Amino acid sequence: MRYRVDPEFKHKIINREGGASFKTCFQCGTCTAKCPVSQHVDLLRPNKILHIAKLGIQNHLHSNGFWLCAGCNACVSTCPQGVDLPAIMHAMKSLAAEENQIPRFLCDYEVLREIPFPLIYTWLCLDPDSFPRYHSNVNEWVRRSIQGYLRRYQEAKPDITHKEKVAVIGSGPAGLSCAWELIRCGFSVTILEREEQAGGMLRTGLPAHRLPKELVDSEIQHLEALGVVVKTNEDVDASTFNEFAGYDAVFLATGSHRKRRLHVEGEELSGVIHAIDFLKTMNTRGLSSLDRVIVIGGGGVAIDAARTAIRCGGGVRMFCLEARNEIPGHEWELQQAFAEGVELEPSWGVQRILGEKIVEGLILKRCIQVFDGQGRFHPVYDEEKTKRVNADTIILAIGQGPDVSYLDKLVKVGRGIIIDPNTMMTSENRVYAGGDAVRGVASIMEAMDDGKQAASTIIKRFSS
Template sequence: MRLTIDGRTIEAAEGQTVLQAALAHDIYIPHLCKHPDLEAAGGCRLCVVQVKGRDGVVPACETPAEDGMEVLTATEEALHIRRMSMELMLASHPSECTDCPKYGNCELQSLYQYLDASAERWRTKGRPMPEDASNPLIRHLFVRCIRCGRCVRACNELRGVKVLDYRRDRQGVRIGTEGGVSLAEAGCRFCGACVEVCPTGAITDAAGLLDPALPRIKALVPCRSACPGEIDIPAYLRSAARGDWAAAAAVIRERTPFPAVLGSICPHPCEDRCRRGAVNEPLSICRLKRTAAEAGGEQWKTRRRRDPATGRRAAVVGSGPAGLTAAYYLAMKGHDVTVFEALPKPGGQLRVGIPAYRLPDALLDGEIAAILEGGVALRTGVRIERPAELLEQGFDAVLVAAGTHKGTVLPLKGRDLPGVLVNTAFLREARLGPIPAVGERVVVLGGGNVAMDCARTALRCGAKQVTVACLERRDEMTASPEEIDEALDEGVGLCSGVTFLSIEGEERVSGVQVQEVAAFHFDENRRAVITPREGTERLLPADTVIFAVGQSPDGAADMGLALCRGAYLQTGEDGGASVPGVFAAGDVVTGTRSVIEAAAAGRRCAQSMDRWLGGDGDLTEPLRAPSEPDPYLGRTEGFAGRKRLAAERRPAQDRRWDFAPVERMPGAGAGACEAARCLQCDLRLRLGRNKFWNEYPNGREGV
């Protein structure tokens, strides 16, 4: 149908209102209570227009477009009503704008400037209402509320959560929860739609909530932006909550070939940033990856991307998370990939660094098999000393992802005594066999996660008494709180806040001499500067001492590649090493980091390598049918109080003897319940916004 607006003929679709038709053609009509995602309410009267042949002015947001209609947007009456409505709103609104969180981005402010309206003709008197900062995530400053009802419509019609509504009090009508209870008590889902649609500063994100260093789109979904692998966390939780584990697994696999591994051992920076943490407890984001990997089946394989063969050959040195991830994506891009692994089994630190009770062999084998299925050749037991030589052997690109397999031994007296072990070798032996022999009393030196792994492995190797000694105080230790707790539960002793003086013993180790530390810091060369406490020297008796104070690349110095920071491979922005065609990624570049960081680095490097090999560097792999999330959340009683799914661990006294998995992972049912706790912070990003008048050509012309 065709109608004319201010003399301009435009095409309108069936069912469109005059306002929608006008805005669709970039013709600005002021509007405030109308929001693109919400039904019209006709409340603000800023969009009133004159329709030829009708009496008076009518709100364009509620007037259906009709064929042949003639609309005038700026008649004297329309301008009068519009301005008067704005004046009335301003009359009860705080006049001071500069201290408002929405200053400069406020629809009300923009509109009163556009309409050149002020409240001075009317009685200017606010309806006082204190700020309410008692709710998590959402701050209410209802003295700035203009009762446009956008939050009410968003909460009720769009989300179906039905928490916010018009309420009556002695001052008249305002927005609030029933009975004025807290958002949590009222059943809020904390989706943030009310914040997103509020045109003024009445409903805002809680002060200090959003990371100002991040762009809005990232700050609003902090779990996703905290994930080094950029996994679309809200999307897989949403699929999981529906019970669609195949889709959940596909979402994760679109970013990494290691869902089950990550679901078992990822240090989950996402959970630390999860906004639900402010409501009660963060989502169990990590473990649900494992559930997705197991319950999701192999449906993703039917959509697996396999580009035509390019005839180019890529070599990957090292089969850890970085190397295998890169191999997966390079093979996907049609390159002929060979992975070289020095050890008899693939997996790198996943295989020989992380104990089996945290990451079982079968699970790792499954994920590696799926990677190899994609056309990756694996050659184990082959150590590549000089990676650049592979270029001469017919490979067009080489990735060095050799990891950090050399444990650090501190220069202490007695470090060469029999019975002194080092983390990397100790854990490797425990994993590949034969199980290393340890004495009855074991002291592990170090306070990180690897120290915990060594301590718990030592228990499982037969030690009767294991003590972790470290420089840091308990609350400063770099090991994650969960891993410390799990170790302590199993009977590991902790001797924190001590410096190591010497390893004692005649023919073999008899103990470690330690001294309490008053303070310590690291100097510019990253060396510890320690102030010991006089007279606190003591001996920790031990038959076995295990160094777990760090690890570094093994053999990187002899690879013929440039180094940085002493032991690590030097790379450019694109991951290229000092020899063209040779790339490097993972711990061998960065030093020991998390699996997800190594895998993410491998993926990024695969992009560069693909380009080097003539590809476009596009690694997107859609593994699921495209779908739109359901914006209707509905009511869930007691949503805010729903507890995080507790980890199910075997009792410490049972598990400390063997290498069987410590944790029982959540099944599909419990997992779906946990996933349903997600606030779905990303839904908010799908909401539209009212453009400001100066974004329209005729808006800029003024009233």
């Protein structure tokens, strides 16, 4: 094959927002070993993509793999060179979009065969909203291509060849991927979901502007068509846990629903809401009108909440402890938020929330340090430097953790459920766990990987 080479490609990436660290990669391969997608999708080999991009090769099989980076950040902290891979992959996507290169690899390569929910996955990776000029093309193309995959899957409904039955508790990305893997290998699988509709955080946590909910519906319908039984409104607690005695294996994918608190005066006032509750309400009941909104936090959930709030017609200001160069959210997501009218003020913490019964505003105090010398979270404030901001709604996006109280010591827990990372098995022999319930907050890709890994252990266990 003759390669088409653009000698300027490397410089085009380096000169884009977030692309500068491109030149420091020395091909150690750590990112590829760490990337949860690379474990299942051959086309996404981050170090290989950088290598080919440096050579400027445009038509290599892997040169389109950047489209499949989901920006999960799993590789960032392990890169010895501090390469911001998700930012580089995003720079490549935006360059490709500008140069009118629709990601056609799906038409040529069946790379998504090994991904449990290809429609959702591809939508999140391609993120059509990132490229407004290009939106309708990508939008239409993704729908057509991935629906083709779903049709093909439907033609091949697997036979149940194993007598063992598996229960999956929770229908977020970890639960769905575990169920998908198991049913394809001939196991009978039942998903139990406590909400009215299945999908977990794909349904309630991700805002509709990032993931249209009809795509979640399609994936769940597809899973049911394969033979997975999905039961909703099924709450699990210690008393009902014994009911799972009839199952040969149980996979716990119960997510991360315990909200972190600010512990400041006024936190209980009406109008103060945690971001996960806010996003859930907006996703399940539809957008309602808002006026003056303050979002506290600077991570991905804060940006999602701010971008959702601005769609409710209000003015939205974000305040976070971190300085501008420390903000944990992706820069491109922040830029999207700014383009939509969200304002950001870094280096502020909340001193107290004002109001009698209903929130009226808050007092902020200057944050002069977020982490101590060992990198631990240890905010330090200048209490003299304060300011008042008026607000009708305050959204707290300051983190969440797994609520494992329902297990009532049935399996060992620490901050989350404790597992053997090689097998995903808990302290109970037939009980496995993954996703947010184990990790605290996992990306969708990490949760998907956990589900697949647990399924693979269960399959091996009952196939020997």
